[in-house]
Amino acid sequence: NFNGPRKMREDFERYTNILLQSYQDLNIFLCGFIDHSLPSHEYVIRNRFFLEKILNYEFRAPPKSNFEGQIDNLLFVDNEKNFTNIFFYGEESTLFIWNIITFLFIDILARNYVLAAIITYIVNSIFVGIRDSFGRKNLSKKTLIPKNFLI
Numbered sequence: 001n002f003n004g005p006r007k008m009r010e011d012f013e014r015y016t017n018i019l020l021q022s023y024q025d026l027n028i029f030l031c032g033f034i035d036h037s038l039p040s041h042e043y044v045i046r047n048r049f050f051l052e053k054i055l056n057y058e059f060r061a062p063p064k065s066n067f068e069g070q071i072d073n074l075l076f077v078d079n080e081k082n083f084t085n086i087f088f089y090g091e092e093s094t095l096f097i098w099n100i101i102t103f104l105f106i107d108i109l110a111r112n113y114v115l116a117a118i119i120t121y122i123v124n125s126i127f128v129g130i131r132d133s134f135g136r137k138n139l140s141k142k143t144l145i146p147k148n149f150l151i
Helices: 005-034 050-055 094-109 112-145
Strands: 044-046 072-077
Touching: 044 112
Parallel strands: 044 072
Antiparallel strands: none
């Protein structure tokens, strides 16, 4: 059973087509969900109650619906901007302190600030590459987009 370049290319194209079809199906579903055009998937957006904010817990009490029964999908307004907390926003000072500590440690050991600056730059570049690699891998896995399609 010969698995040459043509077979590998066909498998890659089939895999790419499956991913593209999955992406299109998910995109159509999400567009319909957001537009409220799916009657079986209705949702309500609401703010968290005072007690929910204090306890940091959402109580499961779905609101009444105009349809049959009740709506099970509740979306909460993100007033605390929790979504942006997953990024490195606000972590610049921590990363800067890490670079300063690395620089000072190497400067004390080597007693050469030029060498310390070069090694700090290299260590920082390595960690930036690691963060970028893990970030791309995580984004690729969670969005079903192959890593080679990410910009």
